[in-house]
Amino acid sequence: MEKLDHIKSHLATLSQIGENEKNGFINLVSRYLSGEAQHIEWSKIQTPTDEVVVPYDTLAPLSDDPAETKKLLDKLVVLKLNGGLGTTMGCTGPKSVIEVRNGFTFLDLIVQQIxxxxxxxxxxxPLVLMNSFNTHDDTLKIVDxxxxxNIQIHTFNQSQYPRLVAEDFTPFPCKGQPGKDGWYPPGHGDVFPALMNSGKLATFLSxxxxxxxxxxxDNLxxxxxxxxxxxxxxxxxxYCMEVTPKTLADVKGGTLISYEGKVQLLEIAQVPDAHVNEFKSIEKFKIFNTNNLWLNLNAVKxxxxxxxxKMEIIPNPKEVEGTKVLxxxxxxxxxxxFFEHAIGINVPRSRxxxxxxxxxxxxxxxxxxxxVDGFVSRNSARENPENPSIELGPEFKKVSNFxxxxxxxxxxxxxxxxxVTGDVWFGAGIVLKGKxxxxxxxxxxxxxxxxxVIENKEINGPGDLSS
Known part of the structure; x- marks a missing residue:
């Protein structure tokens, strides 16, 4: 593989990346270059049974004995994927430090809950934060x-891999982009090797x-x-993936299927064009992945x-300062x-x-x-089980403007x-009802x-407010 040798020779010159990461990256690239793609045969897809995707309300009730509950909780670590920046909401730094409510950030609420x-x-x-090189330094300051x-907080970094210049597959840092823009965190599928490489997995097993x-x-x-x-x-x-019933807002979300005797995630990118509408319908594929996952640590090891x-590879093309990268x-x-006795649990939407x-x-x-106590819960006064749909114009996109x-x-x-569209400003104590x-x-x-109070109205100017 000429391309692979080309990449390897350049990788050898990069000091910002350790041996484990180099091996992981080469592994990923060679799988990609070999064209290994998992083709789904549509006719083999089956709807999972209740044994495979367990309805939440069939789970056994818990013991009343607090000692039993303590025994259960002592087996657990909570790991939050904390590699994302708040850039889409106009913030710098980790998204988890955006204030969500009453001055508390996502991280404050998570800490309060635990x-x-x-x-x-x-x-x-313990609380474990998987950071990326983008969020690591800021997160450490905040964790202080x-x-x-009364809670142990562990942090570790997911891998940092070099972006590849699309034209000739040279690692971007070797082609005039030595700074942060030359690198990327390779998605949350990296949680498994990163947990192991960081030494944290061994710590928790011990x-x-x-x-x-x-x-x-960011999932409250x-x-x-x-x-x-x-x-x-x-x-x-x-392994357990929490899934929840699809609404029309979630039609692109991955779903669980039974395929050749195993439970498997089906993402929209894997769906043949002829079946995309069927995938999006909420008749055949009724559930989607919330990305709340439960992992047995010995199995991960x-x-x-x-x-x-060997998870499916997601190619993500980008452009950085005019250079097309992959x-x-x-x-x-x-x-x-890949896990034994893997299941889904069909959980309430509140999760x-x-x-x-x-x-x-x-x-x-x-x-x-x-x-209450770090838990955000739906107000029981709301009769409609679904949340209102809200669309705000670009003037509201950044948190500070909002x-x-x-x-x-x-x-x-x-x-x-x-x-809401245009240059709109809201006073205090406003009540919105209906559409x-x-x-x-x-x-x-x-x-x-x-x-x-505005109920079932369209407002296009001050005159519409009084009528």
């Missing part, structure tokens, strides 16, 4: 503030930890669930040592088919509450949710949908006054 567990049951659940808490609960740091619904942990320990499941985790990534959910944009921030900062445009977050308990559209005319500023 502190409360440890206090309540006298257990020692929890030095006096402390008799058996399971890691892995979730995105991803809290420790004892019923799930209990089920996995009892049934010796090495066994599979990483055997180099058995990043090869993998996703942690795709590893499900999937990601904050990807300011429209999500509006939901969680509003009266639709309450915050916050400055609301004196206070409106009441949205009875809201079905909200669309609301607010559009400022180009070049005009539209101020929504304090205390107003």
């Amino acid at each position: 502190e409360n567990l440890n206090k309540k049951y006298g257990c020692n659940v 503030k929890y030095a006096n808490s 402390q008799d930890k058996e399971y890691a609960f892995v979730a995105n740091s 619904g991803a809290i420790v669930d004892l019923k799930i942990l209990n089920h996995l320990v009892k049934n010796k499941n090495e 066994r599979l990483v040592e055997a180099d058995a985790l 990043q090869l990534e993998t996703a942690a959910g795709a590893a499900i088919r 999937f509450l990601p904050v990807k944009a300011t429209s999500d921030l509006l939901l969680v900062q509003s009266d639709l949710y309450t915050l 916050l400055s445009r609301f004196k206070t977050i409106p009441s949205i308990i009875n809201l079905d949908s909200l669309t 609301v559209k607010i559009a400022a005319k180009p070049g005009e500023k539209l101020e929504i006054p304090d205390g107003i």
